[in-house]
Amino acid sequence: MDVWDAVRGRRSVRKFKDDQVEDELIRKILEAGRWAPSGSNMQMWGTRKFVVIKDKKTLDMIRKVSPGYLGTTPLAVLVCSDQKVAYQKCGKLGRDYLTIADCAMAVENMLLMAYSLGLGGCPVKSFSSTALKHILEIPEGVEPELMVVIGYPSKKPSTPPKIPLEKITYVDKYGDKLFK
């Protein structure tokens, strides 16, 4: 699928079929996340970690502590920042900021890839980090940043309202419109 078609056609999917996601597709989605950029190429130290959740009971527990996780899905990927590693390599800025942006860029790659493979996904931030750390036995210094829930969509969601470029784009000075 073409990049533009994926960017333009991707929707946040919240209703899924029961069908499992094939292992080779899971790998492709994770690979897309792995290839996302990272500040100072910190990913190479392992600052970005992926926890794939396939076990139904675990998914059920996670849903109970994640208000943003609606409905049921056969798959979720929790993207974590290893802040301990980030801090060791890049200090406070690395720990506090870059890892969040890095995780989000990996999530966007995963969402586009999932969509291009006929799957649907939704980024989820509304969860209890404490509970997720407990359920998934995530150690100190590793922080759940964003989750992606994935599955085969049971129906294609409609397009949500998107603000026109004209209202959010300036040129050379904040407030000077690029598009009239």
Next chain:
Amino acid sequence: MDVWDAVRGRRSVRKFKDDQVEDELIRKILEAGRWAPSGSNMQMWGTRKFVVIKDKKTLDMIRKVSPGYLGTTPLAVLVCSDQKVAYQKCGKLGRDYLTIADCAMAVENMLLMAYSLGLGGCPVKSFSSTALKHILEIPEGVEPELMVVIGYPSKKPSTPPKIPLEKITYVDKYGDKLFK
């Protein structure tokens, strides 16, 4: 260009030709950013703002206060979060977190789109926010989050080291490897 080829082939480009980027390509890149997901679809309120910088003098000033902005480029896009709007709509969580992730997802879309159009880009976080706000007259409550510098690459960069999936991917429990 295919999504996978874009995700896999995209590099952070830091050396560019002098050629200007055509207006229709700039628009396509911004559109890709606009279509990125956002927490609670907050983008529709204008939480994400794009400041396009094309003026050479302004680009020069920005480069001087941005250690991460290497070389010269004919174009930069600064993605800002309108934290005032985010706070009004979604409180502290909206202001502190979602907008950063939202900006990063927009940046990844822009990078993939730029690459698919034959351009190159690099995300830049290492800049002085205070100086950028001054140069671009960005008002209080709007925060520069990430910049993308864009142009025609003068050469294709080599692939940086990427950590294998096996080292960063767990299943159902942190530490349990999905791939052996």
